[in-house]
Structures are given as C-alpha cells and as structure tokens.
Amino acid sequence: MSGVFISYRRDDTKGYAGALLRELNDRIGADQVFIDTEDSEVGTDCPTVLRQAVQACDVLLVLIGARWLDATNARRLADPRDFVRQEIALGLGAGARVIPVLVDGAMMPKAEQLPPDLGALATRNALARLAE
Numbered sequence: 001m002s003g004v005f006i007s008y009r010r011d012d013t014k015g016y017a018g019a020l021l022r023e024l025n026d027r028i029g030a031d032q033v034f035i036d037t038e039d040s041e042v043g044t045d046c047p048t049v050l051r052q053a054v055q056a057c058d059v060l061l062v063l064i065g066a067r068w069l070d071a072t073n074a075r076r077l078a079d080p081r082d083f084v085r086q087e088i089a090l091g092l093g094a095g096a097r098v099i100p101v102l103v104d105g106a107m108m109p110k111a112e113q114l115p116p117d118l119g120a121l122a123t124r125n126a127l128a129r130l131a132e
Helices: 010-028 046-056 071-078 083-094 116-123
Strands: 004-007 059-064 097-102
Touching: 004 010, 004 083, 010 059, 046 083, 059 083, 071 083, 083 097, 083 116, 097 116
Parallel strands: 004 059, 059 097
Antiparallel strands: none
C-alpha cells in the first residue's frame, strides 16, 4: 500500500480519526487509507500489520488531541510496546511524510516531552484542524 496511515489514540481523537477517514476515502479512495479499526483483519498480529502498513505508506497522519500528552498518555508513549509510539517511530524512520494534525486546541509537543525516537516529530510542520 502506498497512501495514508492514520495514527490516533482512541481515548483522545477517535471521532476526528473517523471523520478524517471518511473524508480521505471520498477524496483518494479507501484502498489508499489505512486505519487500524477498518484495515486490520480479525486474528492477525497487530504489531505486524501496523508495521507493514506504516512501512508501506507515503504519509503518516498523527492525530494529536488535547489529552495526547497528559500523564497517562505520556506514560504510554514512554513504553516501547505502545502502538502509537511504534507507528510514529516507524514512520519517521521509514522516510514517510509524518504530519502532526492538531485537534481540540492541542499544542505541538516539544522534543523533550517525547521519547528520543519520537523527538523529530516536534520539528514537523503541523496541520491544525479545529472541528470534528
């Protein structure tokens, strides 16, 4: 697959991810957009599916909501097994265009707030999306 991978936290930006998925499906086609809930088949190994999809994408959209870096999610990002962390690190390492999408008034995280392998996310130009 070449196309777009949508990375998001269900407890923070699920509604935005769904709206973005519908918009992208209409504009570029469902076969060009990957989101975990729609494109991971039942019974498949999640880390393998996510890794393959990120490595094959051209663009990785990282949805960052107001709670993306709260205490709970910051601890999750610190865990190398966290799927969102893995998606972003793989996208940065694979040369995908990684685009932070800020929603709900979220601010761009600073490099020092992120694990070292995600620090480059802080220097990416972000897209601000205000409405779901």
